[in-house]
Amino acid sequence: MGILRKVCATLTAVAFVGVGALSATTSAEAASQVAGSAQTAPKPAGLPPKAVTKASASSTSKLIAKYKIDRRCVTKGRVLCINKKTRKLVYLVNGKPIQVMDVRFGAMKTPTRSGVFKVYRKSKNHVSSLYHSKMPYAMFFSGGQAVHYSSDFKARGYNGASHGCVNVRDKKKIAWVFSRVHVGDKVVVYSK
Numbered sequence: 120m121g122i123l124r125k126v127c128a129t130l131t132a133v134a135f136v137g138v139g140a141l142s143a144t145t146s147a148e149a150a151s152q153v154a155g156s157a158q159t160a161p162k163p164a165g166l167p168p169k170a171v172t173k174a175s176a177s178s179t180s181k182l183i184a185k186y187k188i189d190r191r192c193v194t195k196g197r198v199l200c201i202n203k204k205t206r207k208l209v210y211l212v213n214g215k216p217i218q219v220m221d222v223r224f225g226a227m228k229t230p231t232r233s234g235v236f237k238v239y240r241k242s243k244n245h246v247s248s249l250y251h252s253k254m255p256y257a258m259f260f261s262g263g264q265a266v267h268y269s270s271d272f273k274a275r276g277y278n279g280a281s282h283g284c285v286n287v288r289d290k291k292k293i294a295w296v297f298s299r300v301h302v303g304d305k306v307v308v309y310s311k
Contacts, residue, residue, distance in 0.1 A: 186202065186207050186209050187202055187204065188209055189202070189311055192209070192211055192214075192307050196212075196304065197211070197300055197301065197304040198211045198306070198307060199260075199306045200307050201222060201306065203233070203308065204311055206222055206224075206277075208222045208266065210296050210299075218292055218295065218296055220292045220296075221287070221288045222287055223277055224280065225264075226280035226281070226282070229280075229281070229283045231283050231284070232261045232262075232308065233309055233310065234308060236307075237302075238301070239259055241257065241259070242257045243255065243257075245265070247263075249282070252271075254267040256290075256293045258297060260306040262283075263284075264284050266293070268293045269281065269287065271286070272286040272287070272288045273289075276288075
C-alpha cells in the first residue's frame with residue numbers, strides 16, 4: 120500500500136506542476152491500474168523447458184565448472200559451446216549459461232571438427248544433399264557440419280553417430296535455441 124501512496128503522490132505532484140489539479144477520481148483510477156499491473160506482471164515469454172535463468176555470479180561459476188565450459192565460450196554475445204568429452208551443448212549469452220542439452224558427434228570416419236567457428240547459415244527444415252536425411256533446425260558452422268535436431272539420436276541415443284554434425288536429442292530445446300541464434304554467432308567445439 121505504501122508504494123501506491125507514493126505513486127499517487129507523484130502523479131498528483133506532476134499534475135499540479137504540468138497540467139493542473141489532478142482529480143481524486145483520476146488518482147484512484149491510476150492507483151488501481153498500477154496495483155493491477157503489479158499483480159499481473161507479465162512472465163518472460165519463450166523460456167525453454169528447464170532453462171537456466173538469471174544465474175548469479177557464483178551459480179554461473181558453478182555451472183561453468185560443472186559443464187567444463189571452455190574459456191573461449193565465456194564472452195559477450197551468443198555462443199554455442201560444445202564439449203565432446205561431456206557430450207553437452209551449452210548455449211551462453213554474455214558469458215551466462217542459458218540452456219544445456221545432450222549432443223552426439225560424428226563417427227570415426229566422419230569426425231566432428233574441433234575449433235572456433237561462426238554460424239554461417241541457418242535452415243529450419245534442412246535435408247542433407249549428401250545423405251538425404253532430415254536436419255531440422257540446422258545451424259551450419261564448418262563446411263557441411265551443423266548443429267541440428269536428430270530423430271535418430273532421440274530414438275537410438277549414443278548407439279549411433281552423425282556424419283560430422285552435432286546431433287541434438289531434444290527437439291524443443293534446439294528449436295528454442297535456433298530461434299535465438301543469429302548468423303555470425305560464435306560456435307566453440309572442444310574436448311575438455
